[in-house]
Amino acid sequence: MSATSNGHQPVTRSQSLRDIIPGRRSVRAFAPRPVPRRLIERAIEAAGWAPSPHGRQPWRFVVLESLERREALADAMAVSWREQLTLDGQPAEIVEIRLAKSRERMLTASLLILPCLYLDDLDAYPDADRQEAERLMAIQSIGAAIQNLLLSVYADGLDAGWMCAPLFCPDVVREALGLDPSLIPHAMIPVGYAAKEPVRRPRLPVEQLIVSWE
Secondary structure (H helix, E strand, O other), X not given: OEEEOOOOOEEEOOOOHHHHHHHOOEOOOEEOOOOOHHXXXXXXXXXXXXXOHHHOOOEEEEEEXXXXXXXXXXXXXXXXXXXXXXXXXXXXXXXXXXXXXXXXXXXXXXXXXXXXXXXXXXXXXXXXXXXXXXXXXXXXXXXXXXXXXXXXXXXXXXXXXOEOHHHHOHHHHHHHHOOOOOEEEOOEEEEEEEOOOOOOOOOOOHHHHOOOOO
16 A cells, blocks of 8 residues: 655555554644545544444544644633643643643644544443443443554554543533533544654563463
8 A cells, every 4th residue: 555655655565454553643743735535534434443432433533634624622621731731740841841742743644533422322231230230331342443543554554653642521522512411522533644753662472462372
């Protein structure tokens, strides 16, 4: 599969799943160029094939391509971010640097995808414990959906990141975008063409990941 890099040169990536999984990376610097809509639709379609409780697919996706909409969201979220980072005791200058970097990431990416948890179609139970288990299964499954999306994006020659900021201010995100109350923003995925190679963190060897095998 070919795509175009920030240097306008074709990017060819192996379509082997064994190569796609370790090849996927979290990009924080993007070249401000448009992404073909069909690739985003294909990535969201891939997300829909993730496992979910009873096949309910408890997720919906908001795509923000408009720079004006992304700026409005960044402005609204900045207020919450600033308050939370200040509560963490971080120096004011560090807070502003982090805010500026997050804003840049949101605005220079070609677009943002916001995966939202959608619980209205889940099975209902008469007891609180099983209902909570149902909700937790839905949360687990949206993670699987996002991973499918990220792998599809990477396989098509694009890059993305996974920002968890909406988890800390879902009401702010909903209000800024005019979303239905049934949608619970869980992540923000900037998508586009990498402006530079990201620094990748090493992964634990399989021997450390397996804690028991009997």
